[in-house]
Amino acid sequence: MADGGGEPDQLAGERATAQFDVDGMKVAWAGSRHAVEVADRMARLVASDPVFRKDTRTMLSRKELFKDTLKKAAHAWKRIVELRLTEEEANLLRLYVDQPGYVDLHWGMFVPAIKGQGTEEQQKKWLPMAYKFQIIGCYAQTELGHGSNVQGLETTATFDPSADEFVMHSPTLTSSKWWPGGLGKASTHAVVYARLITEGKDYGIHGFIVQLRSLDDHSPLPGVTLGDIGGKFGSGAYNSMDNGVLRFDHVRIPRDQMLMRLSQVTREGKYVHSDVPKQLLYGTMVYVRQTIVADASKALSRAVCIAVRYSAIRKQFGSQDGGPETQVLNYKTQQSRLFPLLASAYAYRFVGQWLKWLYTDVTQKLEAKDYSTLPEAHACTAGLKSVTTSATADAIEECRKLCGGHGYLNSSGLPELFAVYVPACTYEGDNVVLLLQVSVVLHLVARFLMKTVAQVATGKQPVGTIAYMGNIQHLMQCKSAVNTAEDWLNPAAIKEVFEARALRMAVNCAQNISKAPSQEEGFSELSPDLLEAAVAHVQLIIVTKFIEKLQEDIPGPGVKEQLQKLCSIYALHLLHKHLGDFLSTGCITARQGALANELLGKLYAQVRPNAVALVDAFDYTDHYLGSVLGRYDGDVYPALYEEAWKDPLNETVVPDGYQEHLRPLLKQQLKLSRL
């Protein structure tokens, strides 16, 4: 059916114009042929199972939605066990179920916290139970009064040597644990972060495994108050998650439930710190921030896939003498808004793959007691988490607008995607806090840059992602040699200006801070500038990792060529957007800025015939996309029409409430008009 301008075979036509091998691109996107195969198999398994249907999710009440989430989680687990899925397969299956729930925190934070901060003995005791779901765990760090400032948490764990126990207590209202996912209704256990007090001394924040609910009837244990913190932004969306509140009234736990890899409390109550750096307390957050960067590319690519396919179907204006109207994807404005987002999805995918490698490398080094790369892992995960999630949240909203009015319908999938995604800018570290840490809660990435500038001055060479700063002599005074628009296709030209911009912004901050009465005041006063310098540094990392990816062997006809175009678009759209930075730091001239923009226009035209195939390479099922606008077959209008009738409001022709509220009103108006 193709009434009213919607032509399903339009997408087949679009696919026919692709100038590259889509299967090859799928491999580049997924990371390997094996990854494509497993993802494809798991996505289809979920899509074909009626229990995992999600098309009416936004119409459920909170209670129905939560019960539906419990059902899906239990069914997913059943399938994982029945089919003996590997860890990789199980993770993908959960991903494609696509409904936030307690399992995310169980696998994503509870288990990693025990792995990272528990001793071998503790791991042996707790992990097998967690792996078999004999216990369900969450990560209870944030409190009503403090989230960003972890050192400010108030919950106490006071050691009582007479009983060999810790006493967990919530001394104030603001010390109530508040937000942990899975805590409200599902978890039986939590890793709780609390101030360790022994021999009358406060040793700061430590992790403890605490049982919260009975394993027999799920009721809260004595002294434990538990509940859900209430409805959240959007319909459906993150309301499937039971973010919870927890209070302790002198709850006792055995001493060996303190996570003791970093430090221990002896039977006598002596506090002993091991040689492991105390920052490893934050290790679970580093792990999750790394996964959040990978998730940014997933969320962004979903939104872009919907917007690109729909833009190829949607037609407006341009018809003369009854001829066909123009696909909105052909409008240059649509392309200049959409194609940088398409390029960003690929950029985040590749930087996410690199960050996973970095995290694995750091973890291996930590196991060998080499802690030297921990600051690099912290800075990269914090900075990339911040920049990619902020840009992705903005991009999903932009994709909604790119789909016009229909993008605002729940059936487009975009409102729910936005509502689920947007807290990523806040959880696992507020994005501003992660970029800026001043004095008490220090501005991390920026300070990392500042420290490096100081080191360069004293001759110590920076390494890793800040190695470019060692090239300070050149980067402080180089001028871009770009002379034609096509010169911007040279990755070296791009890299040089991004490096110079990031370094000059960091140095400017350093110089201005040194003029302040104290370093602390300088950091505080200049924190908005430090934030921008940190963003410039992180964008450089993303651009660099994309360029490095292109130096690899990328098989498949035309695949590398397309990625080269997307890499140029990613970098040049940033250059265009942040032109002020590049001009004010003297890295480029206004003419070179204009040449970059000229090239962008040409690149958009080259991407246009490949756009639909480039989003097909994400290999998403219609189930996972959850969008009538993004359907693979492009049969948008019948689907939109059909979907509307599923709304509970359409269950009756005359609405509930007519008799009480509409009829009397109408009758009264009728009487009044007769007066």
Ligand SMILES: CCCCCCCCCCCCCC(=O)SCCNC(=O)CCNC(=O)[C@H](O)C(C)(C)COP(=O)(O)OP(=O)(O)OC[C@H]1O[C@@H](n2cnc3c(N)ncnc32)[C@H](O)[C@@H]1OP(=O)(O)O
């Ligand atoms: C499959 C898996 C799926 C997973 C899906 C999950 C679902 C997701 C669902 C959503 C789930 C949401 C779940 C949730 O939301 S869980 C709750 C998440 N909460 C946060 O993220 C809180 C954010 N705050 C902080 O991280 C800290 O308080 C900061 C960093 C701000 C300050 O900190 P602090 O007050 O201590 O002050 P300091 O700055 O003096 O720092 C002292 C030193 O420590 C170093 N340092 C700091 N941090 C780290 C670090 N991380 N690794 C290594 N090192 C680190 C730092 O460089 C400094 O080093 P040096 O300069 O002295 O050398």
Ligand SMILES: Cc1cc2nc3c(=O)[nH]c(=O)nc-3n(C[C@H](O)[C@H](O)[C@H](O)COP(=O)(O)OP(=O)(O)OC[C@H]3O[C@@H](n4cnc5c(N)ncnc54)[C@H](O)[C@@H]3O)c2cc1C
């Ligand atoms: C959906 C969701 C799920 C969550 N899940 C969990 C969970 O499972 N477990 C858990 O423990 N926690 C969880 N959290 C809590 C989350 O980690 C915190 O909300 C987050 O770390 C931000 O802290 P905050 O709420 O204290 O924000 P605040 O720090 O109060 O932020 C408020 C404002 O102050 C600004 N600000 C704060 N400090 C500074 C500073 N030093 N300089 C400049 N600006 C500053 C911020 O940028 C922000 O604009 C979750 C939160 C959400 C929304």
